[in-house]
Amino acid sequence: MPRPYDRTRRAAAAATTTERIVDSAERLLRQGPLAGLTLPAVADGAGVTVQTVLRHMGSREGCLAAVRDRVAARVQAQRGTSTPGDVDAALAGLLTHYETDGTLVLALLAQAGHEPWAGQAVAEGRTWHQAWVQRCFGPALPSPAPQDLLDALVAATDLYLWRLLRLDLGRDPDQVHAVMRRLVLALLERP
Numbered sequence: 001m002p003r004p005y006d007r008t009r010r011a012a013a014a015a016t017t018t019e020r021i022v023d024s025a026e027r028l029l030r031q032g033p034l035a036g037l038t039l040p041a042v043a044d045g046a047g048v049t050v051q052t053v054l055r056h057m058g059s060r061e062g063c064l065a066a067v068r069d070r071v072a073a074r075v076q077a078q079r080g081t082s083t084p085g086d087v088d089a090a091l092a093g094l095l096t097h098y099e100t101d102g103t104l105v106l107a108l109l110a111q112a113g114h115e116p117w118a119g120q121a122v123a124e125g126r127t128w129h130q131a132w133v134q135r136c137f138g139p140a141l142p143s144p145a146p147q148d149l150l151d152a153l154v155a156a157t158d159l160y161l162w163r164l165l166r167l168d169l170g171r172d173p174d175q176v177h178a179v180m181r182r183l184v185l186a187l188l189e190r191p
Contacts, residue, residue, distance in 0.1 A: 085139035
């Protein structure tokens with residue numbers, strides 16, 4: 001007697017393959033220049049053929065879009081849920097994001113001037129960060145908030161500050177949180 005066709009198992013296997021492909025593409029973005037993210041490299045990292053990558057992702061751009069969507073969802077989960085006005089929760093989410101994806105974003109920043117995809121991802125990230133600052137700290141801001149104050153809050157919570165403290169100076173996450181908290185509270189309490 002023939003075994004009935006099981007679409008559920010096939011769909012699960014396809015989803016697993018797609019995840020391996022996206023994992024491979026994300027690993028390549030973390031490891032080196034964007035130019036290294038080629039279809040053969042993605043396929044090799046996922047343990048599949050180039051044809052399988054094309055069937056699942058459509059193109060190299062499809063791989064990049066899938067990584068962008070994955071990282072955006074992760075950032076939203078880490079940073080998008082704090083209650084407006086809760087400085088500590090906002091900074092905790094921010095620093096979780098930086099610990100998870102900070103080096104990836106730094107790599108994209110380094111390539112933004114000569115890689116259009118990286119430039120677009122960086123521009124979207126900057127816009128998202130500015131909106132995050134307004135959402136998280138909005139209850140403590142005057143209305144309308146002066147642009148210099150918004151810019152100062154963006155700078156006080158910027159990835160480059162995290163990099164300076166965490167990577168260059170070797171501070172632990174709690175120390176980074178304390179410095180950013182001090183800067184943010186000083187800005188929010190200004191006359």
